Amino acid sequence: MNKSVTIDREGLNQLIIVLGGMGFQVVGPTVRDEAIVYEKLGSIKDLPEGFTDEQDGGIYRLKRRQDQSLFGYAVGPHSWKKFLHPPERRLWQADSEGSDFEIKPEKLDTTKFAFIGVRSCEMHAIAIQDKVFINDKFVDPVYQVRRENAFFVAVNCGQAGGTCFCVSMNTGPKVEAGFDLALTEVLENDRHYFVVEVGSKKGEACVKQMTHQQAQKEEIAQAENVVKETAGQMGRSLNTTDIKGLLYENLEHPRWDDIAERCLSCANCTMVCPTCFCSTVEDVTDITGTHAERWQKWDSCFTMDFTYLHGGEVRASTKSRYRQWLTHKLASWQDQFGSSGCVGCGRCITWCPPGIDFTEEVPKIRDSETQSLKMS
Amino acid sequence: MARKLKPKVAVWKFASCDGCQLSLLDCEDELLAVSQEIEIAHFPEASREVIKGPYDLSLVEGSITTPHDAERIHKIRRSSKSLITIGACATAGGIQALRNFKDVNEFVSIVYATPEYIDTLQKSTPISEHIKVDFELRGCPIDKMQLVEVISAFINGRKPNTPAHSTCIECKRRGTVCVMVAQGKMCMGPVTHAGCGALCPTYNRGCYGCFGPQETTNAGSLSSQLKRMGADDEEIVRTFRGFNAYAEPFRKESELHDKENH
Ligand code: SF4
Numbered sequence: 001m002n003k004s005v006t007i008d009r010e011g012l013n014q015l016i017i018v019l020g021g022m023g024f025q026v027v028g029p030t031v032r033d034e035a036i037v038y039e040k041l042g043s044i045k046d047l048p049e050g051f052t053d054e055q056d057g058g059i060y061r062l063k064r065r066q067d068q069s070l071f072g073y074a075v076g077p078h079s080w081k082k083f084l085h086p087p088e089r090r091l092w093q094a095d096s097e098g099s100d101f102e103i104k105p106e107k108l109d110t111t112k113f114a115f116i117g118v119r120s121c122e123m124h125a126i127a128i129q130d131k132v133f134i135n136d137k138f139v140d141p142v143y144q145v146r147r148e149n150a151f152f153v154a155v156n157c158g159q160a161g162g163t164c165f166c167v168s169m170n171t172g173p174k175v176e177a178g179f180d181l182a183l184t185e186v187l188e189n190d191r192h193y194f195v196v197e198v199g200s201k202k203g204e205a206c207v208k209q210m211t212h213q214q215a216q217k218e219e220i221a222q223a224e225n226v227v228k229e230t231a232g233q234m235g236r237s238l239n240t241t242d243i244k245g246l247l248y249e250n251l252e253h254p255r256w257d258d259i260a261e262r263c264l265s266c267a268n269c270t271m272v273c274p275t276c277f278c279s280t281v282e283d284v285t286d287i288t289g290t291h292a293e294r295w296q297k298w299d300s301c302f303t304m305d306f307t308y309l310h311g312g313e314v315r316a317s318t319k320s321r322y323r324q325w326l327t328h329k330l331a332s333w334q335d336q337f338g339s340s341g342c343v344g345c346g347r348c349i350t351w352c353p354p355g356i357d358f359t360e361e362v363p364k365i366r367d368s369e370t371q372s373l374k375m376s
Numbered sequence: 377m378a379r380k381l382k383p384k385v386a387v388w389k390f391a392s393c394d395g396c397q398l399s400l401l402d403c404e405d406e407l408l409a410v411s412q413e414i415e416i417a418h419f420p421e422a423s424r425e426v427i428k429g430p431y432d433l434s435l436v437e438g439s440i441t442t443p444h445d446a447e448r449i450h451k452i453r454r455s456s457k458s459l460i461t462i463g464a465c466a467t468a469g470g471i472q473a474l475r476n477f478k479d480v481n482e483f484v485s486i487v488y489a490t491p492e493y494i495d496t497l498q499k500s501t502p503i504s505e506h507i508k509v510d511f512e513l514r515g516c517p518i519d520k521m522q523l524v525e526v527i528s529a530f531i532n533g534r535k536p537n538t539p540a541h542s543t544c545i546e547c548k549r550r551g552t553v554c555v556m557v558a559q560g561k562m563c564m565g566p567v568t569h570a571g572c573g574a575l576c577p578t579y580n581r582g583c584y585g586c587f588g589p590q591e592t593t594n595a596g597s598l599s600s601q602l603k604r605m606g607a608d609d610e611e612i613v614r615t616f617r618g619f620n621a622y623a624e625p626f627r628k629e630s631e632l633h634d635k636e637n638h
C-alpha cells in the first residue's frame with residue numbers, strides 16, 4: 001500500500017489552491033442546471049457540498065443530503081473526456097494566395113489540468129482511451145499533451161449511483177492505479193476528514209504544502225469500510241461470462257428489434273460514454289473561398305453519416321446501429337483493444353431519454369439462449 | 377481565386393413571416409463578404425432594385441398557400457439554375473400548416489368579414505410538393521451561420537455542411553445538461569434535426585423541434601417517453617404540431633394521437 005495521510009476540509013481547500021499555484025487549471029464536480037457537472041473549481045466552496053443524485057434509466061435527479069459531504073454522489077452527465085478529447089476543435093486552417101495556399105497548423109493547447117474527484121470507473125475509462133489515442137502507432141497530439149500534463153486527484157466512491165455497475169466490470173469502486181492522490185471521504189460523528197493515498201512524487205510534493213497528519217490505522221480502516229459498503233450498493237449488475245461469444249452468436253436475436261423500437265438514434269449514450277472515442281472531420285470554407293478550416297467533432301455510430309459510403313449507409317436501420325454500439329462496447333472492443341469498452345459507470349443508462357438499459361437487455365438475450373439450450 | 381462573373385442570387389417570399397430572409401440581413405459581419413461574392417438580383421426585404429433573371433441561385437422563403445403562389449413558384453424555378461428553400465415554411469409548410477389538420481373554409485368564414493375575397497388553398501404545403509428543390513435549409517428561423525455556409529458551399533461548388541443527426545449531439549458537445557433526463561421537461565431534441573446548436577436546452581427549456589425531423593426519426597418512442605413523463609394525447613399532439621407539424625414523421629405521429637382522427 002502507498003503512503004497515506006489524512007487531511008480535513010481545509011487541507012482539501014489548500015490542495016485546490018496549491019494546484020492552482022502550480023499552474024494547473026483545477027476542474028472538478030460542481031452543481032449547475034440541476035446536475036453535478038465537471039467545471040472549473042476555485043475552492044472547496046465550488047464543490048457540491050451536501051448534494052447527491054438519484055439515477056435510473058432515463059432519470060437523474062439532484063437531491064439534498066443530510067450531511068456536509070463533498071463527494072456524496074456518483075458520476076454525472078460529464079466525463080473527463082471533455083477535457084482530454086475535446087468535443088470540438090480546429091485541426092488546421094488554410095489560406096489561399098494566388099494559385100498557392102498555405103496550411104496553418106493549430107497551435108497545441110498545452111493547458112495543464114488538475115482533475116479533482118476522478119472515480120475508479122473513470123480512471124479505467126481513461127486507461128482505455130489511452131490505448132486508443134496514445135499507446136499505438138498513431139498518436140493524438142492533443143490527447144497526448146493533455147494526458148501527460150494532467151494531475152489526478154481520485155476519489156473512492158462513498159456511495160454508488162442507481163445505474164452504477166463497476167463491481168461487475170472489475171473497475172471499482174476502489175481506485176487502484178494511475179492517480180497522484182486518492183481520497184476517501186469519511187464522515188463520522190463530528191469529524192469530516194479525508195484519507196489520502198499518495199500515488200506519485202508529484203502527489204507527495206503537493207501533500208507537503210498542505211496541512212496533513214500521518215493516517216492512523218483506525219482511519220485507514222474506516223476508509224476501507226466506506227469503499228466496501230459502496231461495493232455492496234451497486235444499482236445495476238451485469239453477468240459478463242463469455243459476453244463476447246454470447247453477443248457474436250446472437251447477432252440476429254429478436255431482442256435487437258425490440259430495442260430498435262425504443263431507440264431514438266439520438267446518440268446520447270455514445271456522447272456521455274467515457275470510453276467512446278469516435279469523431280468526425282468537417283471542412284468549411286468561408287464565402288470568399290480563400291479561407292478553409294478543418295474541425296474535429298465528437299461523432300457517434302448512431303448517425304447515418306457514420307457509415308455513409310458511395311451509394312448509401314452501411315448501417316441504415318436503428319437495429320444495426322444499436323447493435324454496433326453494444327457489440328463494440330462489450331465484445332469487439334476486446335478484439336480491438338484487449339479489454340472491455342465498458343467500465344460500468346451507468347451513464348448510457350441514465351442519460352438515454354427512453355432509459356434503454358443494456359444490463360436488462362443482455363440478460364434477455366442470455367436467458368433465451370439458456371432456454372433454447374434446455375429445449376434442445 | 378478570381379471569378380469573372382458574380383453569381384446572381386434572388387430571394388423570394390411566399391407565405392412566411394420574413395424571419396428567414398432577415399437572417400440574411402442579420403449577417404452583419406458576413407454581409408460585406410457575401411455582397412462582394414454574389415450579386416443580389418432580387419431581395420425585396422433589402423432593396424427595391426430588381427435585376428431580371430435568369431438567376432444562378434434562388435433562395436425561397438415561405439410555403440404555398442394560394443393558387444397564385446402555386447403558379448408563381450413554377451416561374452421562379454424556370455428562371456433559377458439552383459433553388460434552395462430556407463426555413464420551416466418553405467421546407468415543411470410552416471406553422472400555417474396547422475390549418476391542414478382542419479377545414480380551412482371554417483377559419484375563413486370566422487376570421488374574415490368578406491370571405492368571398494379570400495382565395496386560398498385547402499393546405500399550406502412545402503415548396504418541394506410543387507417543384508424540384510436542390511437543397512432544403514431547416515429551421516424556424518434558419519441559423520444565419522448555416523445560411524452563410526450554404527451560400528459558401530454553393531459558390532464554391534461543394535456540399536453544404538449541415539448535419540442531419542439529432543439535436544442531442546449538439547447539446548452534448550456543448551456540455552448542456554439534458555433537461556429531459558435531469559428535470560423531466562419535454563424535449564424534442566432526440567427527434568429533431570441539428571442546426572441550432574441546441575439553443576433551447578442550453579437556456580433550460582425543451583427543444584420545440586424548429587429544425588424538423590432528424591434523419592432517422594423515431595417519433596413513436598418519443599411519444600411513449602412523453603407519456604411516461606405524464607403527458608396525455610392532447611399534449612403529445614401539441615408537441616408534434618409546431619413549426620414543422622406537416623413534416624411527415626411529425627404529422628403521422630400527431631395524427632395517431634389526435635382524437636379527431638379516431
Ligand atoms: S461505477 Fe463505481 S466507481 Fe464509478 S461512480 Fe459508480 S460506484 Fe463509483
Ligand code: SF4
Pocket residue numbers: 269272273274275276329341342343344345346347348349
Ligand atoms: S457503455 Fe455505458 S456503462 Fe459502460 S462505460 Fe460507457 S457509458 Fe459507462
Ligand code: SF4
Pocket residue numbers: 270275276277278299300301302324325326328329
Ligand atoms: S460505440 Fe460507437 S461511438 Fe462508441 S467507440 Fe464504438 S463505434 Fe465509436
Ligand code: SF4
Pocket residue numbers: 262263264265266267268269270302351352353354355356
Ligand atoms: S440507446 Fe438511448 S441514448 Fe442511445 S441512441 Fe438509443 S435512445 Fe439514444
Ligand code: SF4
Pocket residue numbers: 268353543544545547548552553554555556557563564565566574577582583
Ligand atoms: S436536452 Fe433535449 S436535446 Fe439536449 S440531450 Fe436532452 S433530449 Fe437531447
